[in-house]
Amino acid sequence: MRPRSSTEKQPSPHCPSSPAATIPALMFAGARDTLPLILAAIPFGILFGALAHAAGLSFIAGMAMSMIVFAGSSQFVAITLVMTAAPVLIIILATFFVNLRHLMYSAHLVSHVKHLPLPLRSIMAFWLTDETFAVVANRIHQLDSSHSVTHANLHWYYLGSALFMYSNWQLCTLLGFVLGERIPDPLDWGLDIAMVVAFIGVVAPLLKSFPMWLCAVTSFSTALLTSEWPYQSGLMFSMLMGIVVASLSSRKWTPASHKGTKT
Amino acid sequence: MNEILLILGMFLVTYSVRLLPFALAERLNFPYWLQNALSFVPVAALTAIIAPIIMYDDQGNFSPGLSNDQLVASVIAFAVAYKTKHLLLTVVAGLAAFFLLTLL
Numbered sequence: 001m002r003p004r005s006s007t008e009k010q011p012s013p014h015c016p017s018s019p020a021a022t023i024p025a026l027m028f029a030g031a032r033d034t035l036p037l038i039l040a041a042i043p044f045g046i047l048f049g050a051l052a053h054a055a056g057l058s059f060i061a062g063m064a065m066s067m068i069v070f071a072g073s074s075q076f077v078a079i080t081l082v083m084t085a086a087p088v089l090i091i092i093l094a095t096f097f098v099n100l101r102h103l104m105y106s107a108h109l110v111s112h113v114k115h116l117p118l119p120l121r122s123i124m125a126f127w128l129t130d131e132t133f134a135v136v137a138n139r140i141h142q143l144d145s146s147h148s149v150t151h152a153n154l155h156w157y158y159l160g161s162a163l164f165m166y167s168n169w170q171l172c173t174l175l176g177f178v179l180g181e182r183i184p185d186p187l188d189w190g191l192d193i194a195m196v197v198a199f200i201g202v203v204a205p206l207l208k209s210f211p212m213w214l215c216a217v218t219s220f221s222t223a224l225l226t227s228e229w230p231y232q233s234g235l236m237f238s239m240l241m242g243i244v245v246a247s248l249s250s251r252k253w254t255p256a257s258h259k260g261t262k263t
Numbered sequence: 264m265n266e267i268l269l270i271l272g273m274f275l276v277t278y279s280v281r282l283l284p285f286a287l288a289e290r291l292n293f294p295y296w297l298q299n300a301l302s303f304v305p306v307a308a309l310t311a312i313i314a315p316i317i318m319y320d321d322q323g324n325f326s327p328g329l330s331n332d333q334l335v336a337s338v339i340a341f342a343v344a345y346k347t348k349h350l351l352l353t354v355v356a357g358l359a360a361f362f363l364l365t366l367l
Contacts, residue, residue, distance in 0.1 A: 032351075033350055033351070036354045036358075057266065058266065060266075064266075064270050065269075065270050068270055068271075069270060069273045069274050069277055070277075071273075071277045074273065074277055078269070078273060082269075088265060088272065091269060091273070092272035092273055092275075092276055093276075095272075095273045095276055096280070099277045099280055099281075102277070102281045103280045103281075103283065104301070104304045104308065105281075105304065105308070106280070106281055106282070106283065106284040106285050107284040107293075107304075108301045108302075108304040109284075109285070110285070110291055110293070113285055114288040114289055118286065121285040121288060122286065124285065125278070125282040125285040125286070128281045130309075130312060133305070133308070134305070134309055135350075137304075137305035138305075138350055142348075190361075190365070193333055193336060193357070193358065193361045194354065194358060195313070196316055196333065196340075196357070197336065197340040197353060197354050197358060198350065198353075198354050199309040199313045200313070200337060200340045200341050200344055200353060200357065201349075201350040201351075201352075201353030201354055201357075202305065202309055203309050203310055203344075204341050204345045204348075204353070205344060205345070206305060206306050207306070207345070211303070215303045215306045215310075216307075216310045218307075219306070219308075219311040219314070220310045220311070220314040221314075223311040223312075223314035223315055224314050224315060224318055224325075227314075227315035227319070235311050235312065238307070238311035238314075239304070239307040239308050242303060242307035242311065243300050243301075243303045243307050244300075246300075246306075246307070247296065247299060247300045247303065250299060
């Protein structure tokens with residue numbers, strides 16, 4: 001998302017890059033692009049269900065956590081803490097920190113949702129995940145590259161991705177809770193490679209400038225050094241390191257300092 | 264364990280973080296340096312998420328060599344992604360490489 005002038009983002013009813021795109025077609029495209037990330041999420045959803053059962057949560061509570069909280073990594077931290085009989089307040093605090101990176105995702109997407117009505121934005125925010133953020137960021141980049149003047153229909157793509165993620169997460173939680181330990185360790189299925197290659201497919205085309213490369217290299221190496229930090233604080237720290245180092249290197253403090261180089 | 268309190272509390276802290284920038288979208292006018300910083304979020308986040316998965320093996324040992332199937336498949340996927348800029352093609356190539364490597 002580079003800063004755009006206000007004349008460029010006038011919502012128009014049609015998306016020029018795909019004139020025939022209907023709502024179902026856009027939703028399907030979002031779901032289709034999310035498929036590899038769905039594959040990678042399946043073992044985690046099943047494991048979460050099984051752990052919720054093992055931790056002594058009622059069926060209703062296990063399902064409600066997936067349906068109402070809908071935050072994979074936070075749910076894992078929470079269920080692990082439930083097993084150690086941690087106080088509710090501590091669990092809620094841990095959940096907050098683990099999910100804090102979504103603040104940056106949401107802030108990144110702000111300029112692309114501004115024109116939408118508040119109720120729709122509120123629903124979209126609820127379904128914000130690493131996965132949907134990744135495919136939507138990729139979609140934005142593709143629209144930018146094809147010189148599309150509007151992202152007005154982006155929300156249908158977003159919702160297609162998000163609904164697929166959400167229903168898959170509920171189904172997997174249900175399966176895991178009911179079948180529990182009869183399913184052999186889901187994390188050994190090796191499906192997380194699907195997420196790895198999908199994220200690579202999103203990141204690689206974005207590496208078009210020195211600061212972007214520097215951001216990737218910094219985040220990558222910092223994440224390796226901090227992967228043992230508790231509550232995914234290493235992930236948050238690595239993101240921030242990448243962003244700060246890249247910002248400093250790009251020296252774009254004001255529009256004037258880079259006048260005319262980009263639109 | 265009060266399950267209702269736990270789930271409501273978790274909902275409030277996760278949803279408020281996701282909602283805040285979206286809800287204030289019309290009123291937020293990010294300064295230029297922040298817009299620039301936010302443009303790095305996808306690369307920073309997705310790279311940081313996958314780095315440990317790629318570079319550490321199942322036992323948690325650092326594994327930077329050719330014996331690491333995930334690493335080799337990732338390098339192939341990166342080459343395809345960089346060249347074609349096509350998400351699904353990247354995924355298919357990366358997965359095919361990974362499963363061929365694990366069969367070898």
